[in-house]
Amino acid sequence: MPALQTRIDRCFARLRAEGSKAFVAYIMGGDPDPATSLAVMKGLPDAGVDIIELGMPFTDPMADGPTIQLAGQRALDAGMTMDKVLDMVRAFRQSDDRTPIVLMGYYNPIYARGVDRFLADAKAAGIDGLIVVDLPPEEDEELCLPAQAAGLNFIRLATPTTDAKRLPRVLQNTSGFVYYVSITGITGAATAQAANVAPEVARIKAATDLPVIVGFGINTPNAAHDIAAIADGCVVGSAIVKDIGAGKPVADVLANVSALAAGAHRA
Amino acid sequence: MDDGINSYMTGPDEQGRFGLFGGRFVSETLMPLILELEQRYEFAKTDPSFWAEMDDLWKHYVGRPSPLYFAPRLTEHLGGAKVYFKRDELNHTGAHKINNVLGQIILARRMGKTRIIAETGAGQHGVATATVCAKFGLECVVYMGAHDVERQAPNVFRMRLLGAKVVPVTSGRGTLKDAMNDALRDWVTNVRDTFYCIGTVAGPHPYPAMVRDFQSIIGKEVRWQLEEQEGKGRLPDTVVAAIGGGSNAMGLFFPFLDDPSVNIIGVEAGGKGVDDRMQHCASLTGGRPGVLHGNRTYLLQDPDGQILEGFSISAGLDYPGIGPEHAWLHDTGRAEYVSITDAEALEAFQLSCKLEGIIPALEPSHALAHVMKIAPKLPREHIIVMNMCGRGDKDIFTVAKHLGFDMKV
Secondary structure, eight states: OOOOHHHHHHHHHHHHHTTTTTTEEEEEETSSSSHHHHHHHHHTGGOOOSSEEEEOOHHHHHHHHHHHHHHHHHHHHHTTTHHHHHHHHHHHTOOOSSOEEEEEEEEEHHHOOOOOHHHHHHHHHHHEEEETTTGGGTTTTTHHHHHHHHHHHHHHOOEEEEEETTHHHHTTTSSSSEEEEEESSSSTTTTHHHHHHHHHHHHHHHOOOEEEESSSSOHHHHHHHHHHHTSSEEEEOOHHHHHHTOOHHHHHHHHHHHHHHHHHOOO | OGOOOOOOOOOOOOEEEEETTTEEEEOTTHHHHHHHHHHHHHHHHTHHHHHHHHHHHOOOOOSSSSEEEEEEHHHHHHHEEEEEOOOGGGGEEEEEBHHHHHHHHHHHTTOOOOOEEEEEESHHHHHHHHHHHHHHHHHEEEEEEHHHHHHHHHHHHHHHHHHHHHEEEEEETTTTHHHHHHHHHHHSSSSEEEEEEOOOOOHHHHHHHHHHHHHTHHHHHHHHHHHHOOOOTTSSEEEEESSSHHHHHHHHGGGGGTTTTTEEEEEEEEEOOOTTTEEEEEEEEHEEEETEEEEEEEEOOOOOSBBBBOOSGGGOOOOOOOHHHHHHHHHHTTTEEEEEEEEHHHHHHHHHHHSSOOOOOOHHHHHHHHHHHHGSSOOOOEEEEEEBBBBBBGGGHHHHHHHHHOOOO
């Protein structure tokens, strides 16, 4: 792929220069309501978050565990739509033009909007990349290739079942970074073990120059540290979403995010 | 664009597409699994020993061939076309579902899988899966919406008797589509030993084609059985079947797709009526294309692409999507798709009981209700074959409730 100069690329260049690992935080857009969700989002960079993954709510999140399923339901019940997710990003961008935002979710809400319209709207709102769980390389023509052409990174998931034969295909049209799914399973379920993940990350890094970020099953500052130490960074989702779901005040949610980020940054 | 179609029986293509529909919209974790499944199925498909095992079990365990029955009193009552029932309700476990389950589980055994998972709505696919797992001594886990667990208690008990673990699904809205989500979540977690036995012609490629191939025994039998009764070369003029996901319909339709003289009609569940209140399950007549559960097809969804719940008196038709091959047959015009309301299905249910002594499931009652609409207007030499895809034992409580009959003795 041609080198895209997105906020994601610039972010990793900066982290490399600083010798630091990336801490990526996931929240569900509009959970538990649009205003609270935006307040949390706005606080993430100061809490130490390098990249924000913003969930697009979907009724049928097949790769997610109960924590993120419920977050999506809360957001939908609060009237969240794709338009409002884009509004959130625009509002965030008014005060932050640096932190990369990656939209994460499922294909149908994008397909329903129309791929071309979605990409134009996403780019204009200030989105940098996309992670769409139900679009494997076999379906690259649907969204991956049009997204890259529109100047958005398309971040692919690699998993423990991605064998050596398949890995080049998974990496082929990936940009921004590679998201390594540390476990076979759903979000927020099993706990990732750094000792098991390390050789897998090494295997992927041997096949690409892109940063490799590890997600799924990371829920404490120590786990964030251990995983970030063997990769280019880590993603925490369910552990943050759980606090939001429990109705904790925004300041408390962000305090936990700071602790998780500090764990990753110590690595 | 589709004027150039030489055959309707060659799909799907290498990407698992039927035109725009189908595909492999799954997470990366599952992708290697469905590629392996495709490879193993492609091999099995041309392996005589695989089909020999199927034929033996179809004959001695399921009771195939199922009869093709001329319904004389119904035909006389309707006063037009000659109506035949394909009696798949007489199969072991009471529906067409076992045709497919046998195929998938024989394949699973050949792949060395030891644990079988399935989703079920009304419980028919779950019972069929639990049955075949019991027969082969395989571990079986069935995901079923918590709401369906409650209203289909006899089938839940059957599955448990057969040794299956029934997991009530409370995620989402606790219905069939949520059961399918949870089955996919299980599969993505237990990738090494588990085989996902999907109950209909939906899901990622190769499931829609594989399930269709296993169910096609229905239409293949109809071809020779009708010749036996009506003379050499006689094809049905119209074939009719009910559609939830659409597996019994694909099984009946597929062997006739390239016979242009055969009218093909699929009957969707119209619930309380196909209108903007969306209290129905008619994906083709009331939905639009989208992506769910691994394939692109017609879906009930809101303008933002969020999936809506289906509504039908029949739990077996209660799915917001439809198999991708039906979506394609719809768009190419090769098959016609109509909808029937709950009230019309209930009327057909009673007519079949009274005139033919056959208590149908609510699913084929929808097909029968459409036959009741078209048969009177057709000439006496016109032959309709309708798939009686399940028996009504499981539905008598629902029907009693709707007819105001107190079941407490």
